[in-house]
Amino acid sequence: MQTLRRKDILGLEEMSAEEITLILDTARSMREIMQRKIKKVPTLRGRSVLNLFYEPSTRTKASFELAQKYMSADSVSVAGTSSSLVKGETLKDTVRNVEVMGIECVIMRHPVSGSTAYLARNIEASVINAGDGMHEHPTQGLLDMFTMLDKKGRLENLKVVIVGDIRHSRVARSNIWGLQKMGAKVTVSGPRTLMPVDLQVFGVEYTPFLEEAVEEADVIMALRLQKERQEGGLFPSLREYSELYGLTTNRIAGAKEDVLIMHPGPMNRGVEISSEIADSPRSVILEQVTSGVAVRMALLYLLLGGTKEE
């Protein structure tokens, strides 16, 4: 496959293995640019991108903005003023106004699942989902796969364990869809109350026993535990969660020597991951951040760097 024949990047569930492979291959070429002294190529000169973040973000927003600068695109960033902008016409109108100013691509993060798909249907510009509610965070899934591929040399038959709040996690969803398309085997672990009700539709294994799951794992990915979930009564206390599912040296003692430890950030050190593990040589948490810029450069090139089909 040579070109990505789609207007938007909304989720990995709807993407093919060929498309994912093209993106990951292109990202490898982009990473070389990031290692140069002059980190800039003129490819997207004169193309305009809007970053629209209705939820807080440090990493993802900085990563998208850097990717745009490295590719020479012009960009503006707008932080969502309030979540009451969420519904229907208002969002559409906001973006239509920006679209008539010549924006060709909108990067959006939004608390409502499906909001990016709604936006994509209503504007001509390309839309990249930077996280929509509990639905998907496709660029995170892609950068995680890029990191695994880079470190392990393959995704086929790679055993990946994802630990934590799968139910509310768009990162987990994107990884689950993407990894399985690429032939990896995914196991999820965590309290049953933090698993999606419809877990079987994802086609993954589930075990409540983390120690067992990590024995065979090539990759262990801890998810951020959102503290507000505790108030919802889904688990008794942070301490109890941490004692059962926090990644610590003891908990993963049975894991392979060369297992990769990943976390999408931001980390709650001492809750879902101990500092000792997060800063260990097996941790590729910072590599994930580097991969993120390369993957986003690749997506910008594939969506904007060429003729738009009329």
Add this chain to the structure above:
Amino acid sequence: MTLKHKATVMDEKSMRQALRRISHEIIERNKGIDDIVLVGIRRRGVPLAARLQTYLNEIEGSSIPLGILDITLYRDDLAERQEQPRVHTTDVPFDLNKKQVVVVDDVLYTGRTIRAAMDALIDLGRPATIQLAVMVDRGHRELPIRADYVGKNVPTSRSELVQVKLQEVDGEDRVDILENKKS
């Protein structure tokens, strides 16, 4: 529109002789190979640069660095092309500063590829000189660019296509002129 074979302008032997001659010209012009580095433009410039490297090493008995340049991200026709070209990796694992950089490509035509290559190189460092070696110069320049080392000058018309085949990529060494025929 179909492409018809018009003439074969170089064969394996004449291509080998041309590359050997170019190797000697590079040494003569730069008074040795001390600061020379070779950079092949993807894709057929890369095996040609590798062959020049072998010849230069044979003649001078020391090894010169070889880099690979992908110019996709520097093209000026991305917006006009029907098919988006695939990006490949640039691999220039050495310092270009103060080096005599010999850029190698198969065909010199409009000069736009070389313009893109020069921009890409200058983003990587500040060479002392950039020189250009090509297997075929077919004319019809659109930019003020010329080659320093030419395997063969081949006068063509714009409707024709020059096809350089290389053992490493295509399984044989030859240069053909193909004609665009309306049929």
